[in-house]
Amino acid sequence: xxxxxxxxxxxxxxxxxxxxxxxxxxxxxxxxxxxxxxxxxxxxxxxxxxxxxxxxxxxxxxxxxxxxxxxxxxxxxxxxxxxxxxxxxxxxxxxxxxxxxxxxxxxxxxxxxxxxxxxxxxxxxxxxxxxxxxxxxxxxxxxxxxxxxxxxxxxxxxxxxxxxxxxxxxxxxxxxxxxxxxxxxxxxxxxxxxxxxxxxxxxxxxxxxx
Amino acid sequence: xxxxxxxxxxxxxxxxxxxxxxxxxxxxxxxxxxxxxxxxxxxxxxxxxxxxxxxxxxxxxxxxxxxxxxxxxxxxxxxxxxxxxxxxxxxxxxxxxxxxxxxxxxxxxxxxxxxxxxxxxxxxxxxxxxxxxxxxxxxxxxxxxxxxxxxxxxxxxxxxxxxxxxxxxxxxxxxxxxxxxxxxxxxxxxxxxxxxxxxxxxxxxxxxxxxxxxxxxxxxxxxxxxxxxxxxxxxxxxxxxxxxxxxxxxxxxxxxxxxxxxxxxxxxxxxxxxxxxxxxxxxxxxxxxxxxxxxxxxxxxxxxxxxxxxxxxxxxxxxxxxxxxxxxxxxxxxxxxxxxxxxxxxxxxxxxxxxxxxxxxxxxxxxxxxxxxxxxxxxxxxxx
Numbered sequence: 254x255x256x257x258x259x260x261x262x263x264x265x266x267x268x269x270x271x272x273x274x275x276x277x278x279x280x281x282x283x284x285x286x287x288x289x290x291x292x293x294x295x296x297x298x299x300x301x302x303x304x305x306x307x308x309x310x311x312x313x314x315x316x317x318x319x320x321x322x323x324x325x326x327x328x329x330x331x332x333x334x335x336x337x338x339x340x341x342x343x344x345x346x347x348x349x350x351x352x353x354x355x356x357x358x359x360x361x362x363x364x365x366x367x368x369x370x371x372x373x374x375x376x377x378x379x380x381x382x383x384x385x386x387x388x389x390x391x392x393x394x395x396x397x398x399x400x401x402x403x404x405x406x407x408x409x410x411x412x413x414x415x416x417x418x419x420x421x422x423x424x425x426x427x428x429x430x431x432x433x434x435x436x437x438x439x440x441x442x443x444x445x446x447x448x449x450x451x452x453x454x455x456x457x458x459x460x461x462x463x
Numbered sequence: 464x465x466x467x468x469x470x471x472x473x474x475x476x477x478x479x480x481x482x483x484x485x486x487x488x489x490x491x492x493x494x495x496x497x498x499x500x501x502x503x504x505x506x507x508x509x510x511x512x513x514x515x516x517x518x519x520x521x522x523x524x525x526x527x528x529x530x531x532x533x534x535x536x537x538x539x540x541x542x543x544x545x546x547x548x549x550x551x552x553x554x555x556x557x558x559x560x561x562x563x564x565x566x567x568x569x570x571x572x573x574x575x576x577x578x579x580x581x582x583x584x585x586x587x588x589x590x591x592x593x594x595x596x597x598x599x600x601x602x603x604x605x606x607x608x609x610x611x612x613x614x615x616x617x618x619x620x621x622x623x624x625x626x627x628x629x630x631x632x633x634x635x636x637x638x639x640x641x642x643x644x645x646x647x648x649x650x651x652x653x654x655x656x657x658x659x660x661x662x663x664x665x666x667x668x669x670x671x672x673x674x675x676x677x678x679x680x681x682x683x684x685x686x687x688x689x690x691x692x693x694x695x696x697x698x699x700x701x702x703x704x705x706x707x708x709x710x711x712x713x714x715x716x717x718x719x720x721x722x723x724x725x726x727x728x729x730x731x732x733x734x735x736x737x738x739x740x741x742x743x744x745x746x747x748x749x750x751x752x753x754x755x756x757x758x759x760x761x762x763x764x765x766x767x768x769x770x771x772x773x774x775x776x777x778x779x780x781x782x783x784x785x786x787x788x789x790x791x792x793x794x795x796x797x798x799x800x801x802x803x804x805x806x807x808x809x810x811x812x813x814x815x816x817x818x819x820x821x822x823x824x825x826x827x828x829x830x831x832x833x834x835x836x837x838x839x840x841x842x843x844x845x846x847x
Binding site: 266267305313314316319321 | 816818829831834835836837838839841842843844845
């Protein structure tokens with residue numbers, strides 16, 4: 254079944270803030286996954302905005318704060334990939350919050366009260382490396398992942414294969430095949446009930462309960 | 464240079480604060496939010512003692528182009544269009560930080576200053592200029608201007624007051640772009656005239672006021688005398704690279720002529736709208752050191768591909784002349800072009816987006832520094 258991302262949850266136009274919960278992410282895959290999680294948990298009144306990359310968040314966040322209606326935002330969540338250094342991603346988020354004069358959480362996932370309350374999530378974790386692929390991999394069917402692993406071992410030395418390649422190969426083997434995690438999230442091809450997503454769900458619940 | 468501005472009771476602005484004004488400031492916002500009013504407020508402030516005159520001779524014709532009727536009655540004054548809700552009993556107050564000192568300019572037009580005996584239908588018909596002329600007494604209306612300047616490092620605080628009075632002998636009189644005009648041989652007179660210096664040398668340029676060729680030639684003369692003609696030529700080449708020379712020719716009224724690719728001199732008035740616009744921008748910026756240039760709808764007539772070059776040249780001219788430009792626009796392309804043009808000099812550019820407040824109808828100015836502006840542009844947020 255194809256499920257479109259609704260304007261309320263994932264549309265990337267932002268003429269004014271209409272929702273009380275705002276999640277900022279760095280790419281379309283993160284956006285699609287978080288929108289899917291919000292739906293899976295039946296959370297309400299969220300807007301997930303794609304910040305189009307990890308660069309320039311200081312200016313981008315300040316610009317987001319200047320969009321009409323920001324005063325309606327009760328809770329703000331920043332979601333960033335750890336990439337090669339989760340601590341650096343965390344520091345980058347805090348730097349953007351300082352520049353925007355917003356409340357500063359002291360730990361990932363912790364909601365710092367304020368107007369708005371603010372939380373930061375680092376994917377897959379502050380002390381980890383990687384991105385959304387590392388978060389999703391544990392939720393994939395292990396027998397199918399073993400096939401992917403065999404496939405790469407057959408082709409080359411599997412130790413040099415990126416998580417993105419493993420994820421895309423896995424998704425290509427699904428029926429219907431999914432090109433990437435954006436499509437997979439939209440097509441309910443990810444097991445969102447898996448515990449791998451619990452930290453992110455907790456983060457969203459924290460925002461929802463603010 | 465203006466560093467900030469606060470406006471009260473002026474046109475549609477009950478209260479508005481502009482927190483930051485840079486060497487180049489872009490004003491954006493939806494229709495009727497007050498962009499032109501902000502430019503006008505800056506202009507009035509800069510005119511200082513001449514504010515009442517500026518209201519009647521420059522700003523009123525700009526809002527209502529061509530000749531116009533100036534009404535006098537106990538219900539209507541020639542100034543009232545400047546007051547919030549057209550109510551002159553609430554004084555206009557414009558306060559700005561100029562070169563480190565706060566200068567407050569107040570304009571009030573108390574109704575009790577109205578003098579003369581008015582007939583009930585004095586201003587009702589244009590034909591009144593013929594039959595009833597001898598029976599209509601003279602009358603006048605005054606604007607009181609106060610200027611309070613706070614103390615500076617080596618200057619005491621200062622309070623000055625001026626009264627400008629407009630008087631006429633008709634129910635209707637005509638004002639044109641060049642000043643006070645008349646109907647039926649009876650003049651409308653404004654006193655005092657140009658005796659007092661403006662606070663800051665300023666220009667107000669709107670789309671309709673960019674074709675005054677004689678004024679352009681006059682400004683270019685000053686530019687030549689100040690040795691800045693190369694800067695003017697450089698600015699003009701941003702929009703027309705083939706310009707070889709610029710000169711003033713006086714076949715009748717002196718006018719600016721350009722030579723393209725070695726051809727005959729052509730009057731500037733024969734050039735495209737964009738060239739004339741840029742000529743006016745450059746002339747206003749370069750004419751006086753440290754001037755204030757206010758441009759309404761700056762993108763008007765300029766092709767989007769030329770906007771970045773025009774902004775770059777504006778930035779260069781502003782730097783050379785120590786001038787300040789505040790310009791309004793409705794164009795996203797214009798804003799993006801400005802950001803790109805000032806990328807190497809980000810401190811020189813700020814954007815203020817005017818809008819009604821989230822929780823109240825009062826206007827607010829949302830400030831975007833260069834980094835925030837880049838963020839908004841990268842995210843595709845609407846700044847207009």
